Amino acid sequence: MNVHVRATMKDVAALAGVGLATVSRVLNGVPVDPHLTGRVLDAARQLGYRKDTAATSLRRADRRTNTIGLVLQDVANPFSSALHRAVEDVGVQRGLLVLAGSSDEEPERERELLGVLRTRRVDGLIVVPTGAPDDELESAHRDGTPIVCVDRASPVPGVDTVTADNRGGVAGAVRALHALGHRRIGFVADHSSLWTARERHEGFAAAMAELGCRTRAGWVRRDVHTEDAARAAVTGMFGAATAPTAVVTAQNWLTVGARRALVDLGLHHTVAHVGFDDFPLADMLDPPVSVIAQDPAELGRRAALLLLSRLDGDSGPAETVTLPTRYIARGSGELPPPVRPS
């Protein structure tokens, strides 16, 4: 296993018979005598030379590393990974590489990740914040590191943010259910510590109030964090004496858990059900699941574009982008209430 010693610029300069600086100029596109340019390029090729980015960024005036840091909830989560891919696609056109990590919704892990990313002097950060106060994020912001928060509001004021219209999406679904005749509508949401869960709940509460529909304590379940918990919550909700005729679930896994519960109860063709966030095969279930869809790739794309504009020097005030959601009627959300509601 022969460990080659990598050629340096000095080696290339020596072989080409030019000064070190000339090699640097050629490789950076600074005008140089075409004759020398040729010799340098030849020498570089001959030696299999490749620039060392660490040394480059260390010496450069702007200290760019051409790397951006991405803090996700979990790189393996479909939402996160779609967002990741969109960021990669925008970055790749500029020669940017992405250092990604998973916070697992833990503020401490978010801090740690941001720490190592800053140590690596990433050019900018895209973060799905846990929502907890984060001095690491704040200090990065103070240091002037461009940051974009995505999917959730920033815990640090003055940071660019890209989110979906969570409230509007849920409110729209509630209005649609109301138009079908539903008056008793249940709601299941994730941990209230999550910005998205709070927003979606507010959208629900606002729409219900606007429509003059009452909610009962047992019909609104918050802080439901797993598929199993959602299954249990919905089982409880519809096992009660008076149950809703429709239910809105405010997150992917909760939607699946709720559907399992409805199937268990034999109510999946009876109770109207709308989920927030689309998921693969939603259209292949029976009945197909109607959803309020957001576009994770678009969230990532917009966040990345915003970050790039900051890297290019845009120093305008912090932007807050809200992307629309889209209701996809597949069947489960179009079930009418029973003819004679009790």
Added chain:
Amino acid sequence: MNVHVRATMKDVAALAGVGLATVSRVLNGVPVDPHLTGRVLDAARQLGYRKDTAATSLRRADRRTNTIGLVLQDVANPFSSALHRAVEDVGVQRGLLVLAGSSDEEPERERELLGVLRTRRVDGLIVVPTGAPDDELESAHRDGTPIVCVDRASPVPGVDTVTADNRGGVAGAVRALHALGHRRIGFVADHSSLWTARERHEGFAAAMAELGCRTRAGWVRRDVHTEDAARAAVTGMFGAATAPTAVVTAQNWLTVGARRALVDLGLHHTVAHVGFDDFPLADMLDPPVSVIAQDPAELGRRAALLLLSRLDGDSGPAETVTLPTRYIARGSGELPPPVRPS
């Protein structure tokens, strides 16, 4: 937007009233007088000092960057992202960060990615190779960069590899179908340029031969790359005069496409169907989809552990790890053939 100038080790040394090297020693855990250690740590805290990894790795004898490069097919693909997460989890315990990128199955993109990763002097590489010859991978291997290929065989000899037992998995499923009475079994596989597709086909062909079952040209569809193509292929296969009584689909999306086709034809409760690779909600379809499951997280974990051992100096011969697959009987694969097969 006040852009702070980051404190350097020199600043810390000055504030602590010690030499530069002492600061370095303290920060690297080299024994130092406890009194000085305290002063250094205080000064560092006061200045909000953080080490610069670029400078560190530039100067270190081993040039470690504590970063590993990961080349996936597509970071957004569930298989890839589960693998990614497993690699992250192993790496995080050692303070390693992951630079991931998507090749999109394009050899040229794979080359480019490997190029920029090498330029960044990653400590090691984990690659899901497209399979095409790759001089970049080869030259990295020659340079002594630790590399592990995962999910597919390495195009470069002598590289550690972790894959699933693709042949065995498919062969097992075929034997199970045979035991149920099936004799005419169809097969749908991805592009033959993919190592996994070839392996799975060989497992199929070998099992069929071993069991003395004949296959017909129209019953074995290879180079089927998308869900829609699989849907069309299966529609064609079962629209023919004599059709198989069972079908094996050799990849995620192909499985979904095939199921759609069977539903279209009204045959989903008649034709036995087994897919390779598990997918979310497979158990919620009607009938639930039986699969040959592999464990992407385990593939990633093993690959990462292998890489770490190489980083720790293990210079034994290249290892080839083959992980078992697991058959998950859910229903679709347990449908018996018609009583009087025509």
Added chain:
DNA sequence: CTGTTAGCGCTTTCAA
């Protein structure tokens, strides 16, 4: 144990 010194590979003055 501690401080001083010499670079890692590169970009960027500064003269020529």
Added chain:
DNA sequence: TTGAAAGCGCTAACAG
């Protein structure tokens, strides 16, 4: 235009 020289922030010899 080009080359020589001065560092970027850090670690690793080397003396004390």
